[in-house]
Amino acid sequence: MSITAQSRQPRRSPLLQDSGRTCREPATTVQRVQLRTELTRQRAILLANTHLSLLTDEEPEMHPDPIDQASTEFGQELAIQVRVRAFDKLRHIEQALRLMQTNDYGRCRQCHREIPFGRLSVKPDALFCVPCLTLIEQGAARN
Ligand SMILES: [Zn+2]
Secondary structure, three states: OOOOHHHHOOOOOOOOOOOHHHHOOEOOHHHHHHHHHHHHHHHHHHHHHHHHHHHOOOOOOOOOOHHHHHHHHHHHHHHHHHHHHHHHHHHHHHHHHHHHHHOOOOEOOOOOOEOEHHHHHHOOOOOOOHHHHHHHHHHHHHO
16 A cells, blocks of 8 residues: 555656657646646746836827837837737736636647647747648738
């Protein structure tokens, strides 16, 4: 009734440096835990960054020179775009973390197959497998 050391040994596979074989297979339980850790980490970073950017928000400057004014507006536009993208990413990560609780995580929303770990390790908040995403992007490009 002794638990052997072998069966208890955790499988150590660095998240981003997995062997090619396991990369094409669905994520194991251990890998899922790694992915959740990674998602939580990314969410913390994003939250910290968005809070930071809210704090450093400045009043819009007004310039008498139209070129200066344009560059200020361009900078503000860029800052907004960066923030929108950060919120988007945050939304995807929150969704992925929610899916983990219902066990739907790692399943393609299009073909319902398991997304290979290789893809999830690069993009833990992926909602589609690569073949489906390619089709979706091709469809979007045509429109
Ligand atoms: Zn798919």
